[in-house]
Amino acid sequence: MGFDWVFFTELIVGGLMSGVMYSLVAVGFVLIYKSSGIFNFAQGTMLLFAALTFVKLTEGSVNFWVALAVSTGTMVVFGILVERFMMRPLANQSLLSLFMATVGLAILIEGLAQYMWDSAIHGLQLADFLDLALLDPVNMTIFVVDYIEWLDILISKFDIFATIVAGSMILILAVFFQKTRTGMSLRAVSDDHLAAMAVGIPLSRVWALVWAVTGIIALIAGLLWAERVSVSFTLVEAVLKALPVILIGGLTSIPGAIVGGLIIGVGEKLGEIYLGDLIGVQGIETWFSYFIALIFLLFRPSGLFGLKTIERV
Amino acid sequence: MIYRETGTFITSYLEDRKLFPIPFDKWAMAVFMLFMVFVVPFIASDYWLAAHLIPILAYGTAALGLNLLTGMTGQLSLGTAGFMCFGAFFTFNIMLRSPEWMNLPLAMILAGSVTGVIGIIFGLPSIRIKGFYLLVSTLAAQYFALWFFRSYPYFLNYATATVTLPDHHFDLFGIGETFNVDMASFEAKYLLSLGIVTALALFAKNLMRSATGRNFMAVRDMDIAASVIGIPVIRTKMLAFFVSCFYCGVGGALFCYAYLQVLGIRTFEMNRSFEILFMAIIGGLGSIAGSFYGTVLVYEFPILFSWAGDYIFGGAFDTAVVDNVAKIMYGILIIALLIREPGGLAALWATAKQKLRTWPFPH
Numbered sequence: 001m002g003f004d005w006v007f008f009t010e011l012i013v014g015g016l017m018s019g020v021m022y023s024l025v026a027v028g029f030v031l032i033y034k035s036s037g038i039f040n041f042a043q044g045t046m047l048l049f050a051a052l053t054f055v056k057l058t059e060g061s062v063n064f065w066v067a068l069a070v071s072t073g074t075m076v077v078f079g080i081l082v083e084r085f086m087m088r089p090l091a092n093q094s095l096l097s098l099f100m101a102t103v104g105l106a107i108l109i110e111g112l113a114q115y116m117w118d119s120a121i122h123g124l125q126l127a128d129f130l131d132l133a134l135l136d137p138v139n140m141t142i143f144v145v146d147y148i149e150w151l152d153i154l155i156s157k158f159d160i161f162a163t164i165v166a167g168s169m170i171l172i173l174a175v176f177f178q179k180t181r182t183g184m185s186l187r188a189v190s191d192d193h194l195a196a197m198a199v200g201i202p203l204s205r206v207w208a209l210v211w212a213v214t215g216i217i218a219l220i221a222g223l224l225w226a227e228r229v230s231v232s233f234t235l236v237e238a239v240l241k242a243l244p245v246i247l248i249g250g251l252t253s254i255p256g257a258i259v260g261g262l263i264i265g266v267g268e269k270l271g272e273i274y275l276g277d278l279i280g281v282q283g284i285e286t287w288f289s290y291f292i293a294l295i296f297l298l299f300r301p302s303g304l305f306g307l308k309t310i311e312r313v
Numbered sequence: 314m315i316y317r318e319t320g321t322f323i324t325s326y327l328e329d330r331k332l333f334p335i336p337f338d339k340w341a342m343a344v345f346m347l348f349m350v351f352v353v354p355f356i357a358s359d360y361w362l363a364a365h366l367i368p369i370l371a372y373g374t375a376a377l378g379l380n381l382l383t384g385m386t387g388q389l390s391l392g393t394a395g396f397m398c399f400g401a402f403f404t405f406n407i408m409l410r411s412p413e414w415m416n417l418p419l420a421m422i423l424a425g426s427v428t429g430v431i432g433i434i435f436g437l438p439s440i441r442i443k444g445f446y447l448l449v450s451t452l453a454a455q456y457f458a459l460w461f462f463r464s465y466p467y468f469l470n471y472a473t474a475t476v477t478l479p480d481h482h483f484d485l486f487g488i489g490e491t492f493n494v495d496m497a498s499f500e501a502k503y504l505l506s507l508g509i510v511t512a513l514a515l516f517a518k519n520l521m522r523s524a525t526g527r528n529f530m531a532v533r534d535m536d537i538a539a540s541v542i543g544i545p546v547i548r549t550k551m552l553a554f555f556v557s558c559f560y561c562g563v564g565g566a567l568f569c570y571a572y573l574q575v576l577g578i579r580t581f582e583m584n585r586s587f588e589i590l591f592m593a594i595i596g597g598l599g600s601i602a603g604s605f606y607g608t609v610l611v612y613e614f615p616i617l618f619s620w621a622g623d624y625i626f627g628g629a630f631d632t633a634v635v636d637n638v639a640k641i642m643y644g645i646l647i648i649a650l651l652i653r654e655p656g657g658l659a660a661l662w663a664t665a666k667q668k669l670r671t672w673p674f675p676h
Contacts, residue, residue: 086648086652090651094655100651103591104643105644108640108641108643108648110640111637111638111639111641112637114633114637115634115637115638240452247446283464287453291453294442294449297438297441297446297449298438298441301441301442301446312537
């Protein structure tokens with residue numbers, strides 16, 4: 001039996017693309033974990049909330065850019081509120097309580113999002129919006145043709161766009177973390193809250209900033225995901241699928257989130273097609289990514305790039 | 314001064330180890346249990362039994378199981394519903410495919426044990442993986458369970474989506490025929506659940522007072538320190554996974570048999586895991602009674618809220634709005650509780666008890 005190389009490459013490329021989507025979500029997780037040690041479970045509902053806000057605004061025939069600006073503003077305000085009313089009173093509590101609080105926050109946002117907007121499933125044609133926003137005047141649309149062909153492989157243009165957005169966002173974050181003063185204070189806080197406070201870093205302001213940035217990432221990720229899976233509760237589940245990604249990469253590493261995303265994206269596709277055929281049962285995609293993550297974690301318990309925890313009695 | 318411990322003097326080690334050192338507690342518990350067994354089945358309507366008491370008992374078992382793992386041993390789990398799924402399906406299959414003499418409690422114990430072994434398999438990574446990283450393993454269990462029973466319809470007896478559980482599965486040793494009572498009535502199901510839950514809770518309580526329980530807690534507090542003082546960490550973790558998954562499995566079986574009366578995969582979606590996690594956390598991690606307080610609160614809160622909304626506003630808002638407001642309130646409740654009292658309802662109750670003990674003269 002000849003091996004179908006074109007199909008295989010197509011799978012790999014498709015896997016890489018969905019990997020990028022996973023890493024987009026994963027970066028939001030990592031950002032908060034790095035700066036406060038919190039495993040932010042509300043990330044998924046934040047995605048939903050941001051995307052819903054945007055969709056509702058555009059459905060109310062608001063201009064694309066205005067809608068984008070307003071929803072960004074909403075997420076920033078949201079971040080500040082979270083810091084003020086949740087993080088500050090909970091400072092210095094056990095990590096499990098903090099995790100739980102974010103689960104509570106997830107329920108709160110879910111209710112809020114559906115109360116403010118509604119719980120119907122919304123389609124989001126981001127591609128159309130982008131065409132309108134970017135190129136309509138000259139009537140030369142980028143996204144009208146969905147796919148480009150390259151070496152017999154079909155690649156969705158939107159996926160390429162998502163990859164570019166994700167890549168540049170991650171690049172910006174990396175520069176921000178490594179080069180700017182604020183980024184350095186973020187890293188200081190993640191190393192040691194108390195020491196950071198002692199050298200005069202305003203903890204509450206840093207946290208507010210982190211949550212605001214995470215909100216913006218949630219918006220971007222939410223919009224890109226929404227194009228694929230529509231704006232509804234499935235967005236929240238999409239985030240659960242991003243969990244193995246961060247765990248493979250290590251909870252503290254942004255590059256890890258990217259590599260993890262790519263591994264899971266490709267692994268999932270390959271597993272579904274080849275392993276699924278092998279054992280003759282379909283649908284192993286639902287748990288296969290966790291399985292991959294488990295194997296990686298067995299060899300590297302704190303992820304590929306995660307900070308190794310040194311335990312002392 | 315509702316109750317006091319004056320006059321209770323402990324004079325031997327045996328007395329010191331009593332389950333209820335304060336006589337008032339003991340009598341209160343005895344009266345409560347007698348009330349639950351002999352009075353409730355006669356005064357409670359079918360609605361109360363079927364929609365409130367039985368689900369609370371079933372949820373409570375699963376919450377207790379999770380609490381043993383997360384609260385006592387410190388291994389975070391998001392796979393509770395998956396383990397419940399295993400328990401429920403295995404119970405059904407054992408009942409379906411074994412000879413006449415098989416009965417429901419025995420089937421639940423067997424199914425629970427199998428679930429426990431599965432729990433050990435999914436718990437194996439906990440030897441190397443710690444903290445939040447362990448979520449991956451339990452999530453794998455959750456999704457694997459759903460996938461497994463969806464892919465192999467044999468376990469659902471080739472039904473399309475759900476199986477209605479037959480009444481004759483409830484018959485215990487032919488009691489129903491001999492005494493001409495309906496063993497599948499809500500009263501009988503309630504008593505069956507109550508019996509199982511009481512036995513399991515008592516076992517858990519005693520387990521936690523034993524050396525095994527202290528090992529659990531040592532591993533939770535710091536597993537490296539535990540291994541230094543000679544506690545077999547791996548064995549303790551595996552045992553915790555077994556016991557916890559046993560409880561979750563029995564909880565799942567109760568959930569389907571006593572509460573829903575149908576068996577289906579959709580019962581055990583991810584949301585159920587979260588629901589049970591909330592029960593354990595709101596009730597108080599590391600507290601056995603707390604698991605049940607949390608269950609009552611989490612289960613009743615949305616019902617109470619939508620009822621109150623209906624009552625106060627007389628249906629002025631539609632149910633979707635009330636549902637969403639309930640969710641918002643619920644989220645706020647969780648966060649507020651964590652800020653005010655990270656120990657959950659159990660810690661709140663302990664404080665209240667202390668206040669009651671010293672009531673008119675707190676100093």
